Amino acid sequence: MRALEVRISAETRSYPVYIGRGLLGSLGKLASRHGFPKRVMVITDEHVAPLYGEATAEALKAGGFSPELVSIPPGESSKSLATVSSLYDRLIARGFDRGCGICALGGGVVGDIAGFVAATYLRGIPWIQVPTTLLAQVDSSVGGKTGVNHPAGKNLIGAFYQPRLVLIDPDLLGSLPPRELHAGLAEVVKAALIGDAQLFSLLEAHWEGFVSGDPELLEEAILRACRVKAEVVSRDEREVGHRRILNFGHTLGHALEAATEYRHFLHGEAVAWGMLGAIWLSWKRGLLNDGERGRIEALLSRLPKPPIPEIPTERFREHLRRDKKIVAGTLHYVYLSRIGEAVLEEGISEEELLSALERISSLEAPS
Numbered sequence: 589m590r591a592l593e594v595r596i597s598a599e600t601r602s603y604p605v606y607i608g609r610g611l612l613g614s615l616g617k618l619a620s621r622h623g624f625p626k627r628v629m630v631i632t633d634e635h636v637a638p639l640y641g642e643a644t645a646e647a648l649k650a651g652g653f654s655p656e657l658v659s660i661p662p663g664e665s666s667k668s669l670a671t672v673s674s675l676y677d678r679l680i681a682r683g684f685d686r687g688c689g690i691c692a693l694g695g696g697v698v699g700d701i702a703g704f705v706a707a708t709y710l711r712g713i714p715w716i717q718v719p720t721t722l723l724a725q726v727d728s729s730v731g732g733k734t735g736v737n738h739p740a741g742k743n744l745i746g747a748f749y750q751p752r753l754v755l756i757d758p759d760l761l762g763s764l765p766p767r768e769l770h771a772g773l774a775e776v777v778k779a780a781l782i783g784d785a786q787l788f789s790l791l792e793a794h795w796e797g798f799v800s801g802d803p804e805l806l807e808e809a810i811l812r813a814c815r816v817k818a819e820v821v822s823r824d825e826r827e828v829g830h831r832r833i834l835n836f837g838h839t840l841g842h843a844l845e846a847a848t849e850y851r852h853f854l855h856g857e858a859v860a861w862g863m864l865g866a867i868w869l870s871w872k873r874g875l876l877n878d879g880e881r882g883r884i885e886a887l888l889s890r891l892p893k894p895p896i897p898e899i900p901t902e903r904f905r906e907h908l909r910r911d912k913k914i915v916a917g918t919l920h921y922v923y924l925s926r927i928g929e930a931v932l933e934e935g936i937s938e939e940e941l942l943s944a945l946e947r948i949s950s951l952e953a954p955s
């Protein structure tokens with residue numbers, strides 16, 4: 589087992605991120621070590637419950653906890669205030685008070701919802717994250733962003749609320765559909781590009797192993813990606829500056845997702861295309877050299893993802909404008925200066941972003 593410390597400097601709070609194969613069995617022991625409340629509501633989804641619900645409950649019981657399991661329907665459509673409300677109902681009906689806690693067992697959807705419930709129920713009760721998708725293990729489980737969608741847009745309602753601990757067991761990824769694994773790999777590539785050149789070399793050297801879900805390789809990549817995220821989040825918990833580098837590839841990625849009504853791409857797939865656009869823009873700006881641009885394009889072109897469909901320019905423009913970060917007035921764009929280092933710069937035009945869309949639309953998607 590390896591442990592990372594995420595320190596939220598502004599409030600001098602910190603919590604550990606434990607990473608290791610087979611670690612789920614130690615959940616109770618670790619939660620107990622951190623003084624987690626004995627009564628725990630495990631919030632999961634209907635895909636994950638039959639896979640890991642029992643093992644999670646057993647591990648908690650072994651640490652002296654009394655777990656109760658509740659499942660929500662899987663998928664992004666569950667990320668709503670209606671689901672949150674039904675979870676409050678359940679907590680109240682079961683008599684959960686301030687001396688109780690929540691454990692999120694699932695992907696980013698479960699983590700975001702359960703974290704928001706933990707942040708708001710009785711003005712906040714402690715929670716633990718046990719992420720079960722690669723995306724959640726390398727991205728959403730670290731950093732304390734919780735929340736749900738509103739009919740008007742994604743993640744419009746939420747809170748920053750840090751868990752007591754995060755437990756990451758890469759063996760749980762064995763059951764993940766390959767498409768979900770590959771979408772999560774895109775966020776691993778992002779972490780490498782913005783903060784860990786060695787991770788990028790590891791991805792290049794063992795790409796086939798990563799794509800096929802080799803657990804040893806994934807463990808190393810998860811540790812490194814979490815380290816990048818922890819470092820960034822520790823410097824800027826509330827995304828007033830530096831944390832924005834985590835949005836690398838996301839301006840174009842979000843616009844691609846939205847312009848295709850969230851039906852065509854998984855988030856990571858859209859971000860993979862978005863990163864291809866971002867490295868092209870970085871190269872055009874003279875920030876990134878030919879050699880590194882070539883290496884990154886080669887790697888990202890091998891990441892399985894659907895091709896970009898025909899998107900009318902006006903529709904894409906509209907979605908770019910709707911992006912929260914653009915509406916705020918000053919659009920900071922995240923460029924890459926070299927593998928392992930991102931830079932935030934002000935002032936990118938819509939035309940430049942549209943030219944990047946044109947560029948990536950002309951690239952071949954892998955079969």
Ligand SMILES: NC(=O)c1ccc[n+]([C@@H]2O[C@H](COP(=O)([O-])OP(=O)(O)OC[C@H]3O[C@@H](n4cnc5c(N)ncnc54)[C@H](O)[C@@H]3O)[C@@H](O)[C@H]2O)c1
Pocket residue numbers: 633634635636639662663664667694695696697698700720721722723724727728729730731732733734743760761762763764765768855
């Ligand atoms: N809080 C943050 O900082 C942050 C960051 C990035 C993304 N997110 C959010 O994360 C969400 C996406 O998360 P996701 O990609 O994990 O999606 P998800 O939670 O919907 O999981 C994807 C699918 O995999 C299934 N699944 C989960 N674990 C499994 C396993 N081990 N084996 C088999 N199937 C499994 C789920 O039931 C679901 O059907 C989005 O809502 C996004 O907004 C949050």
Ligand SMILES: [Zn+2]
Pocket residue numbers: 727775838855859
């Ligand atoms: Zn992302």
